[in-house]
Amino acid sequence: MIADRHPLEPDDPETTPVIRPFLLTGGRTRPAREGLRIETLIQARTLIPQGIRFEARRIATLCQRPTSVAEISAAVGVPIGVARILVADLVEDGVVTAVEPGTLSVSLIERIRDRVREL
Amino acid sequence: MSVNSDQLIDLVSVKIVISGGFGVGKTTFVGAISEVEPLFTEADMTDASEGVDDRRNVPGKVSTTVALDFGRISLDESLRLYLFGTPGQDRYAFLWDDLVEGALGAVILLDTARVEDCFPAIDYFEDHDIPFLVAVNLFDDVPRFDLGEIREALGVRDDIPVIDCDARDRQSVKQVLVCLLENVLARALAGQNQEVRL
Numbered sequence: 001m002i003a004d005r006h007p008l009e010p011d012d013p014e015t016t017p018v019i020r021p022f023l024l025t026g027g028r029t030r031p032a033r034e035g036l037r038i039e040t041l042i043q044a045r046t047l048i049p050q051g052i053r054f055e056a057r058r059i060a061t062l063c064q065r066p067t068s069v070a071e072i073s074a075a076v077g078v079p080i081g082v083a084r085i086l087v088a089d090l091v092e093d094g095v096v097t098a099v100e101p102g103t104l105s106v107s108l109i110e111r112i113r114d115r116v117r118e119l
Numbered sequence: 120m121s122v123n124s125d126q127l128i129d130l131v132s133v134k135i136v137i138s139g140g141f142g143v144g145k146t147t148f149v150g151a152i153s154e155v156e157p158l159f160t161e162a163d164m165t166d167a168s169e170g171v172d173d174r175r176n177v178p179g180k181v182s183t184t185v186a187l188d189f190g191r192i193s194l195d196e197s198l199r200l201y202l203f204g205t206p207g208q209d210r211y212a213f214l215w216d217d218l219v220e221g222a223l224g225a226v227i228l229l230d231t232a233r234v235e236d237c238f239p240a241i242d243y244f245e246d247h248d249i250p251f252l253v254a255v256n257l258f259d260d261v262p263r264f265d266l267g268e269i270r271e272a273l274g275v276r277d278d279i280p281v282i283d284c285d286a287r288d289r290q291s292v293k294q295v296l297v298c299l300l301e302n303v304l305a306r307a308l309a310g311q312n313q314e315v316r317l
Contacts, residue, residue, distance in 0.1 A: 037134075037220055037221055038134070038189075038201075038203065038217075038218060039132045039133065039134040039201045039203075039221070040132065041130060041132045041199070043130075066130060066199075068132060068191075068199075068201060070158070070160060070187075070189055070201065070203070071158065071191070073160040073161075074158040074159060074160040074189075078161075079160065079161040079162060079163040079184055080160060080161065080162045080163065080187070080217075081162070081163045082163070083160075099130050099131075099132065101132075101221060102131045104133075104223070104307070105307075106304065106307050106308060108131070109223070109300060109303055109304045109307055110304060111194075111198065112133060112194060112198065112200065112223070112300055113297060113300035113301065113304060115194035115195055115198065116192075116194065116200070116293060116296050116297055116300060117293070117297050119152065119192070119194075119289075119293050
């Protein structure tokens with residue numbers, strides 16, 4: 001996405017081009033819903049609906065299995081912020097659902113520790 | 120609730136943040152234990168910044184993006200752990216809120232040749248009351264220091280573990296994560312078994 005910007009050039013707001021990734025979001029820089037963390041798992045609610053295209057279709061396809069916002073970002077090739085907006089739209093449209101974060105109980109921490117130890 | 124939320128009820132994803140100075144071995148650390156090759160993406164400041172990037176004295180919405188790498192470990196069929204490396208320079212600390220929200224805890228990797236590089240991370244996690252430890256990455260070509268001396272140089276609290284690690288070695292990385300999780304657990308137990316929101 002930013003490959004055409006020389007990595008050593010300082011960002012100059014006067015010369016830096018419009019953020020092209022946000023063209024995918026119709027220029028919006030805020031998601032339609034808050035609370036999507038980078039590790040939040042997204043899962044499709046249905047088979048891929050007819051009529052959705054491009055990035056939305058890619059996301060709906062990826063999320064046939066639970067996939068995190070960060071993984072969606074990496075797979076679709078858009079920054080995290082753009083992925084959040086696209087995912088939030090799909091949640092609003094009922095195409096995918098976001099797994100709500102659970103409660104970090106002592107038993108869950110113990111379970112995580114034990115599983116890591118077993119790796 | 121969504122139509123098929125029942126099947127999702129037990130699915131949990133958690134994250135640990137891997138921090139430290141530029142080139143300290145964060146990607147190596149993540150790669151040593153991730154079940155997939157570390158993934159790369161970009162985080163853009165537009166969705167995290169409120170114009171706080173004072174160093175360059177420019178308004179908030181500019182097209183600064185930073186590289187972010189991460190790994191994944193499926194701990195069991197319904198529990199997934201993600202490891203996220205923070206961008207390597209403290210000028211991006213404004214982004215961390217967005218990356219760190221809800222984290223179980225943080226590993227700060229330290230290179231004894233550049234101890235001061237990890238100060239911004241220590242300050243950040245102390246200020247935000249996020250459990251963390253300092254893992255001294257054992258590079259081959261740098262002098263070894265006594266962990267007590269390093270602790271003293273860092274000025275961290277007694278309850279913050281300072282341990283050795285080899286970011287290339289899966290077992291070593293695993294030990295670091297277990298140590299962090301023990302610390303997270305101790306804090307949770309000290310909180311009188313109160314449940315904390317993720």
